Amino acid sequence: MAFKRTINGKEYLYESARVDGKVKSIYLGPAKKDKKKILRPFIVSFLILSLLILSGPAQAVTVTSSADKSTYKALDPVNFTVGVDIDAGERIPVKNLTLTISSGQVNKTCVFTPGGTAVSGCGNLTIYPIYTVGYASSTNLYGYGYGYDISSTSYGNNNESFANGYGYGYVSGYSDSGLYAGGELRYNITWNLTAETLATTGNYTAFLSAHAQDGTGDFIYSNINNKTSFSIDSVAPTVSLTYPLNLTYNTTLVNVTFTAVDDISTSSTCLYTLDGANTTIGSATNNTATSVNTSDLANGQHAINVTCSDAAGNYGTSSTQYFSLSYAVGAGVTITVSTSTPATNKTKNTPAQVNVVKVNKTLPIVPPGLAKKLEFENASSTNIKSLSITTKNTQTNVTISVQTLAEEPTETSGFAIAGLSEIYRYLEFTSSVSNDDIEEAVVEFQLPKAWLEENGYKTNQIRLTRFHNGAWSTLPTTLVSSDGENYYFEAKTPGFSYFAIFAKLETTISTLRDLFDLIDSYFSGSSALTLRELFDSIETYFGG
Incomplete structure (x- = not known):
């Protein structure tokens, strides 16, 4: 046993021991103060204090979540990528993480550990850690104290620092890049909708939160203000084909009108199947009537339906409509060129040389008292720019045809047009609406400026006249506009029949x-x- 002796004011260190059966003092040297015993408690206290100062909640923590798609079918798996990104030098004592999935009727909360182990509420969710704190290369470094991993040449030197109860989020030398560079917490989570009875059609949000806990309290980090939005759609669009009907039509072009209604998607991708052949329509706005024209069709019976898919890939098909076409051969959009020879001099009742053209237009529905307007794309072929029709009663599947005539109709022969100077063109208007059901129609037609100038006519001489009940009746006609090539006129008519665009004699009163x-x-x-x-x-x- 060591003991001190004081000799002349100085301390000497001795140790007692038995020598030859007697207790003797062995001189060890002058006594010295143990500086290590003094410094060691101070250093430990300083380190603990430093750790306490540094162990507060991380100030640079980003919690993220995303889904691989925006819309899913009822049986599709929903795949999330979630993570906690911690800046270099920061540390966060993560206790667990929570993925919250919610809609108006569903609220699913999955709590899991940093290692990816489910704690509660994770039914039908599978968690796959991509990398987590404590894992670098293939060696588990999770633990306390300070460790080095140089066993992997592919990752370089990986330093992991740990204090009691704390996991450090930054790993130096890790080869990953981007948002999660540094090897923080990151997971793939798959939600099995096939087994999930809670999952119903609707709009959903998901967000991740990280629960950190230390001696000073609990801290929650989340992306609640930046939620991941997605939809589950198990219902196919309902497609209604409203035109054509199961009728016979005298036309070569058929208008296809349909409406696709979906409970989630704002638009659907559609096609029509005509006689077994598919034709892409494109995008159709949800719950809005969409119309397209078929290509030229042959006489006989045809079958058509429309199929639309929503954003999730659910397909809906309309009922099949069977219709027939019966028209005179050559009654298409462009038929044949007239072989009649026009007069070289200005004569009455002789129209300008024209190609015989017939254009068909359709309207799915015409409400009573509301004017419906049809635009004619190639107005130069018929001189008709537009036609508006107002009916007395609701009319559906209205067809209107405009055909140019190469000569005066046989039915009007012998009936004079009052005040006629020259005929420019004869026309025939036909419609599926009877004249008795027409309240008013407005015809907008055009004439080339060159024709008026060459023949010395003024715009106030141009008229549209209609043949009805065995007589020509001149319609109120007004000039509405003009451009570099044409004058545009408008005339109102109580019905359809044969028409003539003509120039009237200029009135002189002397x-x-x-x-x-x-x-x-x-x-x-x-x-x-x-x-x-x-x-x-x-x-x-x-x-x-």
Whole structure:
């Protein structure tokens, strides 16, 4: 046993021992203070204090979640990638992580450990750790203290630091890059919708939160303000084919009108199957009528349906409609060129040389009292730019045809057009709506400026006339606009039949007798003047 002796004010160290059966003191040397015993407690205390200061919640922690798709079928697996990114030099004492999946009717909360082990609420969820704190290369470094892993040449030197109860998120030398560079917590999580009875059609959100815990309290890190949104869609679109109907049509082009309704998707991708052949339509807005035209079809019976798929890949098909076409051969959009020779001089009742053209248009529905307008794309072929129709009763599947005529119709032969100077073109309008059901139709037509200039006509001489009940009736016609090549006129008609675009004689009044004759011809119906023009003529004669 060591003991001290003081000699002349100095301390000497001795140790007692038995020598030859007697207790003797063995001199060990001057006594010295043990500096190590003094410094060691101080260093330990300092390190503990430093660790406490550094062990607060991480200030640079990013919690993320994402899904591999935005819409899933009912039997598809939903794949999430979630992670906790910790900046270099930061540390977070993660106790567990929580993935929350919710919709209006479903609230699923899965709690799992940093190692990927389910704790609670993770039914039908499979968690695959991509890499976690404590794992570098193939060697498990999880533990306490400070360790080095140089066993893997592919990753280089990997340093993992741990204090009691704390996992450090940064791994120096790890080869990964991007958001998760440094080897923090990262997982693939698969949700099995086939086994999940809670999963119903609807819109969902998912977010990850990390629960950290140390001696000062609990800390929650989450991406609740940046949730992952996705949809589960188990219902196929409902497709309704409203046109054509199971009828016979006198046309070569058939309008296909349908509506696709889906409970999740805002649009569907559609195609129609006509006589067994598929034709892509493209995108159709949800719950909105969509119309397309088929290509030229042959006479006979045809079968058609429409199929649409939503964003999840659910397919819905309409019922099949059977319809027939029966038209005269050559009654397509462009038929044959007339062989008649036009007059070289300006003569009455002789139309300009034209190609015989027939254009068909359709309207799925025309409500009563509401004008429905049809635009004619190639107006130069028929001179008709547009046609608006207002019906007295609801009309469905309305067809309207406009055909140019190479010569005067046989039915109108011998019936004079009052005030005629020259015919520009004869036309025939037909419709599936009877004239008795038409409240009003407005025809917008065009004439080349060159024709008026070459023949010396003014725009106020142009008229549209309709043949009805054995007589030609000139319609109120007004100039509405013009461009570099054409004048555009508008005329109102109470129904359809044969029509003629013509230039009327220019009215000249030099005597009072001429004026009376003009007034008499207007009220007898033999004049092409409108009431407005009659008033203008009277005003002009009296010097107004």
